[in-house]
Amino acid sequence: MIELGTLGAFALVSLGMVCSPGPNMIYLISRTISQGKRDGIISLLGVITGFMIYIIATMLGLSFLFELVPVMYDIIKWLGVIYLLWLAWNAIKPGASSILEPKHLAVESPKKLYVMGLMTNLLNPKIAVLYVSLLPQFMDPNSGSLLVQTAQLGTVQIFVSFAVNLLIVLFAGQVAFWVGRRPFLVKIQRWFMASVLGALAINLAFHEKK
Numbered sequence: 001m002i003e004l005g006t007l008g009a010f011a012l013v014s015l016g017m018v019c020s021p022g023p024n025m026i027y028l029i030s031r032t033i034s035q036g037k038r039d040g041i042i043s044l045l046g047v048i049t050g051f052m053i054y055i056i057a058t059m060l061g062l063s064f065l066f067e068l069v070p071v072m073y074d075i076i077k078w079l080g081v082i083y084l085l086w087l088a089w090n091a092i093k094p095g096a097s098s099i100l101e102p103k104h105l106a107v108e109s110p111k112k113l114y115v116m117g118l119m120t121n122l123l124n125p126k127i128a129v130l131y132v133s134l135l136p137q138f139m140d141p142n143s144g145s146l147l148v149q150t151a152q153l154g155t156v157q158i159f160v161s162f163a164v165n166l167l168i169v170l171f172a173g174q175v176a177f178w179v180g181r182r183p184f185l186v187k188i189q190r191w192f193m194a195s196v197l198g199a200l201a202i203n204l205a206f207h208e209k210k
Contacts (some may be wrong), residue, residue, distance in 0.1 A: 001144055002152050010138045010153055014130070014160040016196040022087075023124045027117070028165055032172040035107055040169035042110050046117025048162055053122065054131045055154035059147050084201035088194040130157070134200070 018025075030039030062087050108116065122126060135157075139149045 002138065002140075002149050003143075006138050007152065007156055011136060011156050011160055013200065014157040015164065016146075016200055017036075017130050017134075018161045018164045019196065023120050023179050024127075024165065025168060027120045028168055029172045031113065031117075032169050037169055039108075039110065040172065041166070042113045043117035044162070044165050044169055046114040046119075046163065047121045048158060049114075050118050050121025050124075050159060051154070051158045055150065055158070058131045058135065058154065059150045069132075078205075081201045081205045084197050088197035088201065092190050092194045097168070183207060 028040055028043055028047070031043045131154075135150070135153050139146055139154055143149060
């Protein structure tokens with residue numbers, strides 16, 4: 001079993017990741033503004049299903065991979081650092097768009113909304129980094145079954161992601177309208193997200209395998 005302090009630290013990391021710019025957030029904001037809150041929630045359920053699939057895949061293969069090929073841990077770790085820094089740069093580079101500048105999407109059926117939410121998450125490289133590179137940093141072979149630890153961390157991540165994304169769906173229209181009238185807030189949002197991503201990259205770079 002993982003200690004509460006470790007779970008709390010992972011919850012903060014998950015919060016930083018879910019609040020950073022990415023396909024899931026852009027899609028949910030755009031879909032909600034285009035079709036309304038109900039369809040935004042249906043899309044969110046697809047996104048959450050994607051998280052569950054990632055957890056199952058991680059439980060089945062991650063611990064086995066690290067035990068079979070120990071060097072893979074370091075390779076994946078540094079790929080994660082590079083990707084986080086790339087996300088940070090994309091948040092502040094000249095001409096970067098904000099997650100609060102939604103795209104207009106065509107109206108789709110509930111079934112297609114669910115599938116699109118699912119595929120948006122499964123094809124989101126940021127989520128792959130979270131599960132493959134960041135999640136193992138909070139696991140300790142001396143704390144019991146790695147499968148149980150993966151399930152614990154995955155549950156925390158899903159709870160945080162669902163709570164934040166639900167708020168995004170419920171208030172997407174109001175936030176986008178309010179921020180749209182205050183361009184300086186878009187700039188602040190970009191730099192804030194870049195700072196969060198940069199801090200995660202530095203923490204990951206200096207984290208030693210347990």
